[in-house]
Amino acid sequence: MAEIEYDFDVIVVGGGMSGLVAAYELAKAEKSVLVMERGEYCGAKNMTGGRVYAHSLRKVFGDALDEAPFQRKIVHEKLSLMNKDGLFTLDTTTPEFREQKNESYSILRAPFDQWMAEQCEDMGVEIMCGMPVEDLLKGEDGFINGIAVGKEEDGTREEMHAKVIMLCDGANSLLIQKAGLTDQAAPSTHEMAVGAKEVIELGADVIEDRFGVAPGEGTAWMFAGELTDGKPGGLALYTNEDSVSICMVVPIAGLIESNVPVYQQLENFKNREEIKPLLKGGKTVEYSGHMVPEGGYNMLQRHKLVGNGVVACGDNVGLCINSGYSVRGMDLAVTSGQLAAEAVSKAIDNDDFSAAGLGSYKTALDASYVVKDLKNFQKFPEFMDNDLGMLWDNTLSDMVLNIFKKLYIVDGTGEIPVKQKIMPLVKEVGIFKIAKLAMKGMKAL
Structure with a gap:
C-alpha cells in the first residue's frame, strides 16, 4: 500500500463556530491545520438569530474574548404570546445576567467569524475561502484521508490530504453522508426548520430608547402564537449595537402545509401595531435564510461522531436546542469543536486515526453539558x-x-x-x- 503524503495534519471543512474553534485548539497543540470555507470569507455563509451564550467561547479564548466584536450583552429576556389583537409579555432582568459566568451576547456572524478567523491565523492556521469541498478522498484501507475541490469534468479538481478530516460544514451537510456518518439520505422535515432573518438598522440611541436598555446592553425577545399560520414555529428579536435582528423559524413540515411563505410571515410580524413603532424609520441592511436543525438529541443519535479518519461537529450532527424560551446552538458547536480538537490531537500524537483512535471525542461529548442538555430537552420537539x-x-x-x-x-x-x-x-x-x-x-x- 502506497504511503500517503499528507499536506496537513488536519483539514477542517467549514469556517463557522465549531470549525474555527477546532482549528484554533489544534494550532495551539502545534498541529498543521487548513480550514476550507465555501464563502468568500468566514461568516459570509453563516447565519444566526443571533445570540451566543459565551461560556464555551470563554473557555477557548479566555480574556482575548473581551476584544471580540459582540453587539450587546443580553440583560433583558422577554417572552411574548401573541394573538390577532395583542400580545402578553414576560420581561425578566436581573444583575446575574451581567455576570461573566452567565454572559450572553447578540452577535452578527460576519464580523464575529472573521474575528475568530484572525485568531486562528495568528496561531498559524491556513484558511482558504471561496472553495467549496466537493468530495472526500479515501485510501486503500478505507480511511478518509483528504478532500477534493473543483470538478474533474472541467479540469479544476484539486486534492489535498490530511491525517484527519473534520466536518464542520453545517446543517444538511452532504459530506457527512459521503463520510458514512449518517444513514439518513436527508433529515426529516420535522427535524429541520427554515430560518428567515432580517437585520434592520436603527441607530444605537434609538435602540436604547425604544427597548429601554443602556449602552452596550440589549434584549433577547422570543415570540409565539399568532405568527406562523397555525403551524409550529416562532420568532426571535435581538438588539444589536445599532440594528435589530429578526429571525422567523418554521419547521419544514409546517411550511409544506402552510399557505403563507416564511418571508411573508416575517413581514406580517413587522406590520403588527405592537411592533411597527419599534422598527419605525429603520432600514433593512441584510436579508438571509438558513437551515436550522431542531431534532436535538434524537437527531444526534442517528449520526456517528467519528469514523476512520473523520469526525463531525456542530450543526451537521444536530447540536441545537429550541426550548421555546431560548434557542441554543453556537455554544454547543463551540464545545463540540473544542472536544473534537482535543481528541484529534491525541489521535495524531498516537498515530491512530481510526474511529477507535478518535473515539475519545464521543466519550468527552457524552460526558459534557452538550449531550446532557440535549437529553434534557429531547422530548420537546415532539x-x-x-x-x-x-x-x-x-x-x-x-x-x-x-x-x-x-x-x-x-x-x-x-x-x-x-x-x-x-x-x-x-x-x-x-x-x-x-x-x-x-x-x-x-x-x-
Whole structure:
C-alpha cells in the first residue's frame, strides 16, 4: 500500500463556530491545520438569530474574548404570546445576567467569524475561502484521508490530504453522508426548520430608547402564537449595537402545509401595531435564510461522531436546542469543536486515526453539558409538533390575553371578583385540557 503524503495534519471543512474553534485548539497543540470555507470569507455563509451564550467561547479564548466584536450583552429576556389583537409579555432582568459566568451576547456572524478567523491565523492556521469541498478522498484501507475541490469534468479538481478530516460544514451537510456518518439520505422535515432573518438598522440611541436598555446592553425577545399560520414555529428579536435582528423559524413540515411563505410571515410580524413603532424609520441592511436543525438529541443519535479518519461537529450532527424560551446552538458547536480538537490531537500524537483512535471525542461529548442538555430537552420537539396545537391556533394566546384584558380594563360598570373574570375563560378552553398540557410540557422540559 502506497504511503500517503499528507499536506496537513488536519483539514477542517467549514469556517463557522465549531470549525474555527477546532482549528484554533489544534494550532495551539502545534498541529498543521487548513480550514476550507465555501464563502468568500468566514461568516459570509453563516447565519444566526443571533445570540451566543459565551461560556464555551470563554473557555477557548479566555480574556482575548473581551476584544471580540459582540453587539450587546443580553440583560433583558422577554417572552411574548401573541394573538390577532395583542400580545402578553414576560420581561425578566436581573444583575446575574451581567455576570461573566452567565454572559450572553447578540452577535452578527460576519464580523464575529472573521474575528475568530484572525485568531486562528495568528496561531498559524491556513484558511482558504471561496472553495467549496466537493468530495472526500479515501485510501486503500478505507480511511478518509483528504478532500477534493473543483470538478474533474472541467479540469479544476484539486486534492489535498490530511491525517484527519473534520466536518464542520453545517446543517444538511452532504459530506457527512459521503463520510458514512449518517444513514439518513436527508433529515426529516420535522427535524429541520427554515430560518428567515432580517437585520434592520436603527441607530444605537434609538435602540436604547425604544427597548429601554443602556449602552452596550440589549434584549433577547422570543415570540409565539399568532405568527406562523397555525403551524409550529416562532420568532426571535435581538438588539444589536445599532440594528435589530429578526429571525422567523418554521419547521419544514409546517411550511409544506402552510399557505403563507416564511418571508411573508416575517413581514406580517413587522406590520403588527405592537411592533411597527419599534422598527419605525429603520432600514433593512441584510436579508438571509438558513437551515436550522431542531431534532436535538434524537437527531444526534442517528449520526456517528467519528469514523476512520473523520469526525463531525456542530450543526451537521444536530447540536441545537429550541426550548421555546431560548434557542441554543453556537455554544454547543463551540464545545463540540473544542472536544473534537482535543481528541484529534491525541489521535495524531498516537498515530491512530481510526474511529477507535478518535473515539475519545464521543466519550468527552457524552460526558459534557452538550449531550446532557440535549437529553434534557429531547422530548420537546415532539411535544411542540404533537401537543402544542392550542398555542399555534391561538387558543392559549386568546385565553391569556382575554384574562389580562379583564383584569386591566376599568370602564366604570363595577368590578367583579377576579375569580369570576378568569374562570369562564379557563373553562372555555378546558381546565383538564390545560392541566394535561402543562404536565406534558413539564415532562418535555
